[in-house]
Amino acid sequence: MHTLNQLEQEAVTLIEKESFLKEPLALYEPIEYGMKQGGKRIRPLLCLIAADMFSDDIEKAKSAAIAVEILHNFTLLHDDIMDQSPLRRGKETVYKKFNSNKAILSGDTMFALAYKYLLDYDKDIAKDLVEILTQASIEVCEGQAFDMEFETRNDVSIEEYINMIRLKTGILLSCALRLGAVTANCTKENLVLLDEFAQNIGIAFQIQDDILDCWSDLEVFGKVTGKDIVDNKKTFLYLKALEIGSDRQQNILKELYSSKNFESTQKEQVVKSIYEDLKIKEIAKKEMVYYHNLAIQSLEKINIDQERKENLRLFSEKLMNRNK
Amino acid sequence: MHTLNQLEQEAVTLIEKESFLKEPLALYEPIEYGMKQGGKRIRPLLCLIAADMFSDDIEKAKSAAIAVEILHNFTLLHDDIMDQSPLRRGKETVYKKFNSNKAILSGDTMFALAYKYLLDYDKDIAKDLVEILTQASIEVCEGQAFDMEFETRNDVSIEEYINMIRLKTGILLSCALRLGAVTANCTKENLVLLDEFAQNIGIAFQIQDDILDCWSDLEVFGKVTGKDIVDNKKTFLYLKALEIGSDRQQNILKELYSSKNFESTQKEQVVKSIYEDLKIKEIAKKEMVYYHNLAIQSLEKINIDQERKENLRLFSEKLMNRNK
Numbered sequence: 001m002h003t004l005n006q007l008e009q010e011a012v013t014l015i016e017k018e019s020f021l022k023e024p025l026a027l028y029e030p031i032e033y034g035m036k037q038g039g040k041r042i043r044p045l046l047c048l049i050a051a052d053m054f055s056d057d058i059e060k061a062k063s064a065a066i067a068v069e070i071l072h073n074f075t076l077l078h079d080d081i082m083d084q085s086p087l088r089r090g091k092e093t094v095y096k097k098f099n100s101n102k103a104i105l106s107g108d109t110m111f112a113l114a115y116k117y118l119l120d121y122d123k124d125i126a127k128d129l130v131e132i133l134t135q136a137s138i139e140v141c142e143g144q145a146f147d148m149e150f151e152t153r154n155d156v157s158i159e160e161y162i163n164m165i166r167l168k169t170g171i172l173l174s175c176a177l178r179l180g181a182v183t184a185n186c187t188k189e190n191l192v193l194l195d196e197f198a199q200n201i202g203i204a205f206q207i208q209d210d211i212l213d214c215w216s217d218l219e220v221f222g223k224v225t226g227k228d229i230v231d232n233k234k235t236f237l238y239l240k241a242l243e244i245g246s247d248r249q250q251n252i253l254k255e256l257y258s259s260k261n262f263e264s265t266q267k268e269q270v271v272k273s274i275y276e277d278l279k280i281k282e283i284a285k286k287e288m289v290y291y292h293n294l295a296i297q298s299l300e301k302i303n304i305d306q307e308r309k310e311n312l313r314l315f316s317e318k319l320m321n322r323n324k
Numbered sequence: 325m326h327t328l329n330q331l332e333q334e335a336v337t338l339i340e341k342e343s344f345l346k347e348p349l350a351l352y353e354p355i356e357y358g359m360k361q362g363g364k365r366i367r368p369l370l371c372l373i374a375a376d377m378f379s380d381d382i383e384k385a386k387s388a389a390i391a392v393e394i395l396h397n398f399t400l401l402h403d404d405i406m407d408q409s410p411l412r413r414g415k416e417t418v419y420k421k422f423n424s425n426k427a428i429l430s431g432d433t434m435f436a437l438a439y440k441y442l443l444d445y446d447k448d449i450a451k452d453l454v455e456i457l458t459q460a461s462i463e464v465c466e467g468q469a470f471d472m473e474f475e476t477r478n479d480v481s482i483e484e485y486i487n488m489i490r491l492k493t494g495i496l497l498s499c500a501l502r503l504g505a506v507t508a509n510c511t512k513e514n515l516v517l518l519d520e521f522a523q524n525i526g527i528a529f530q531i532q533d534d535i536l537d538c539w540s541d542l543e544v545f546g547k548v549t550g551k552d553i554v555d556n557k558k559t560f561l562y563l564k565a566l567e568i569g570s571d572r573q574q575n576i577l578k579e580l581y582s583s584k585n586f587e588s589t590q591k592e593q594v595v596k597s598i599y600e601d602l603k604i605k606e607i608a609k610k611e612m613v614y615y616h617n618l619a620i621q622s623l624e625k626i627n628i629d630q631e632r633k634e635n636l637r638l639f640s641e642k643l644m645n646r647n648k
Contacts, residue, residue, distance in 0.1 A: 024469040024470055024473060026469045026472060026473050027465060027466060027469035078428055078429070078432060081425075081428060082425040082428060082429065101405075101406040101472065102472075104402055104405060104406060104428060105402070105406065105465055105468055105472075107432075108402060108431075108432075108435065108461075108465050109461075109462060109465040109466075111432065111435050111436075111461075112435075112458050112461035112462045112465065113462065115439065115454060115457075115458040115461075116458050116459075116462065119451065119455050119458065123447055123450070123451040123452075124447065126447070126450070126451040126454070127443065127447040127451060127454075128447075130439060130442075130450065130451075130454050131443050133439075134436050134439040134440050134443065135440075137432075137433075137436035137439075138433060138436045138437065138440065141351060141429055141432050141433040141436065142348055142351060142433075144429055145348040145350045145351035145429060146348055148350060148426075148429075149348060149350050
């Protein structure tokens with residue numbers, strides 16, 4: 001068994017040392033650029049943690065870990081075109097640095113490359129791995145479609161929001177864990193529990209993201225806060241405030257979210273003061289803890305020695321206590 | 325064994341009767357629309373022909389046939405965004421009817437759906453099928469990248485052009501044939517020969533396309549001819565004329581291809597008169613026949629009864645004698 005710290009280093013090194021450069025450069029340069037933008041490499045890490053839980057062999061999980069990171073980066077690459085996001089992790093996004101056409105095509109190639117890494121496995125498990133990756137990809141796209149649909153809808157429920165972030169975030173975390181677990185011959189029962197764990201952690205993670213975007217310290221967070229409010233993003237915070245606010249508060253929120261032309265500092269202040277009046281931060285934290293606890297309950301049911309679950313428990317706690 | 329006509333009808337019906345509609349509609353409506361635009365369904369047909377060659381069971385090949393048609397339509401969907409093409413087969417393209425973001429995301433989902441259909445197979449052959457689809461997808465993207473790169477280059481050789489159309493067209497035909505063949509337990513040796521057949525047919529098909537775009541009868545072809553010339557597309561015809569033309573002819577061609585602002589009717593007349601002076605049409609037809617013959621040579625080497633190869637031979641002849 002490895003320590004969490006060892007696995008974190010392995011995940012980072014694994015992606016850093018993998019080269020995606022080849023001819024035609026017009027296709028592979030954007031891929032190399034996108035894959036080397038840094039980040040916490042959470043998905044390959046989860047893949048390695050899972051492999052380490054069910055066997056001591058993390059070597060066998062490495063191709064799957066690369067596959068899931070490629071898949072994740074492919075979704076970022078296409079999402080950034082759709083959202084017209086100029087920056088990611090402080091650097092130009094792929095479509096900004098190259099162009100939209102190259103970003104579309106390089107993204108498509110990355111999707112295929114993710115599958116190529118799964119071909120490193122014997123046919124006995126290759127089909128299971130392909131099935132996990134495929135189902136996850138479809139659900140992540142469905143999550144993104146719901147997210148786009150919600151932008152133009154005024155009647156999004158909290159339940160719908162939770163389902164959307166489960167699809168957009170939880171599913172890929174689950175994919176990462178299950179890919180690693182399958183390479184370590186995990187049982188079907190334990191795979192189901194890992195899936196529950198990851199989906200709930202994903203929801204908690206995304207609610208945490210909503211909180212951080214609204215209230216974190218600019219210096220620590222590393223990006224401008226309040227962006228969700230300026231962009232009229234229907235976060236958990238916004239939807240909860242709409243649910244429990246007075247008619248007057250609801251009307252102010254709806255009015256402020258009806259246009260992107262309001263002066264942003266003042267808009268942010270008004271929205272945040274409503275959130276504070278309604279104790280939205282506390283409610284959101286409670287919700288986050290609720291989903292984290294659900295995740296831990298699934299983890300506890302996994303049928304292996306307690307000590308083998310420690311890395312995943314520790315990982316989830318670090319994720320919940322992050323400030324960026 | 326089936327007749328070619330029976331298989332053609334099966335291929336068309338197979339795609340027509342498959343529904344892709346489900347929630348979220350924002351994601352699946354563009355997919356259903358894209359998949360139901362008609363067309364000759366050449367790729368599912370090839371998949372069924374191959375299955376019928378090596379077994380009499382085309383039922384088993386049907387999921388693979390749907391997979392390859394989804395993959396093909398996914399590439400069209402993203403290509404149309406990149407080329408900003410408003411029409412395909414006389415109808416609005418997906419990105420025009422919906423929007424670019426939906427076309428990107430629905431395309432991504434189609435790519436995943438293609439794999440989902442391959443999960444219908446036992447793990448004994450699923451990995452082989454996934455490998456064929458994955459390698460083909462990567463090479464088709466590489467072909468598209470070369471095509472984009474050639475737009476801005478003035479030194480594209482005929483060899484490079486042939487390689488590009490092999491990747492863009494031949495590879496997917498090969499993928500279709502090999503998927504079908506694998507579902508019918510074709511040997512590795514025969515798979516290699518099918519691959520050679522399809523890649524060469526793909527090249528011949530594309531050269532035929534270049535000829536049809538330039539000289540076919542508008543009434544029969546169903547779309548405006550001369551579009552490649554107006555769009556400055558570096559086709560086989562153009563590259564061959566550059567190769568064998570006099571310095572004066574080369575200069576005229578380069579000059580006319582240096583801008584999209586020339587009056588199109590006159591531009592087309594001048595380019596076509598150079599093509600005619602240099603007998604480019606005859607040279608292109610000879611080249612087409614050369615690649616068709618290469619394909620037939622590979623077909624002849626396939627180790628099965630001659631009568632089992634008839635459908636594929638007939639198919640290739642119909643393809644070479646098409647006028648649209």
